Amino acid sequence: MGKKRTSPAIVVAALALVAALAGTALAGGDATTSAISKKKVKKIARKQAVKQINALAPELSVANADTVGGRPASAFATRASEPYRRVGTPGQPQFQNGWGNQSPATGAAFYKDSQGVVHLKGIVTGGAAGDDVFTLPTGYRPAAGLLLPVAVDGAVAGNVEIDSDGTLEPLSSDPTPIISFDGITFRAGS
Numbered sequence: 001m002g003k004k005r006t007s008p009a010i011v012v013a014a015l016a017l018v019a020a021l022a023g024t025a026l027a028g029g030d031a032t033t034s035a036i037s038k039k040k041v042k043k044i045a046r047k048q049a050v051k052q053i054n055a056l057a058p059e060l061s062v063a064n065a066d067t068v069g070g071r072p073a074s075a076f077a078t079r080a081s082e083p084y085r086r087v088g089t090p091g092q093p094q095f096q097n098g099w100g101n102q103s104p105a106t107g108a109a110f111y112k113d114s115q116g117v118v119h120l121k122g123i124v125t126g127g128a129a130g131d132d133v134f135t136l137p138t139g140y141r142p143a144a145g146l147l148l149p150v151a152v153d154g155a156v157a158g159n160v161e162i163d164s165d166g167t168l169e170p171l172s173s174d175p176t177p178i179i180s181f182d183g184i185t186f187r188a189g190s
Contacts, residue, residue: 084109084121093134099127108133108181112140116188120181129158129172133179136166143189147171151180162186 085092087108101107101124108122118140124133145163150170152158158172170179
């Protein structure tokens with residue numbers, strides 16, 4: 001009997017097996033299916049993100065991230081924040097109805113920041129609950145009256161009513177309270 005010949009299908013299968021094993025050996029240990037997929041997914045995601053940004057905001061780029069419409073961010077600030085204006089000093093609002101600073105170090109003061117927000121601070125004493133402490137000048141007043149919580153005698157137990165005419169009226173069950181304006185902020189309306 002004669003020798004049997006190897007079928008062409010076996011030869012092709014053996015070559016495919018050798019090629020597959022050689023490819024894995026050349027690729028190394030990092031060439032896992034999940035690593036290839038993650039890299040490819042990230043690349044596709046980046047491309048899609050760039051497409052979306054270009055479609056939705058064509059002027060947006062890292063190169064002009066410090067500008068808006070070609071203008072620097074400083075062009076949008078209404079003005080720089082001013083220093084605190086101390087109540088009771090010359091040229092500033094004066095205390096009313098017996099009110100005054102608890103101490104010079106904790107004196108009542110206010111300022112308006114570059115976004116038009118008024119900030120109050122300070123501890124006042126000497127007046128009676130329900131009597132105006134001082135009046136904020138035009139440009140530092142709310143558009144409508146506000147009722148805001150304040151610390152009274154060291155605890156949050158009262159409110160201050162800030163009217164659109166700029167008057168600050170403390171409301172408390174203590175007839176002669178010590179009021180802290182620290183942390184009170186509101187947007188100026190007039």
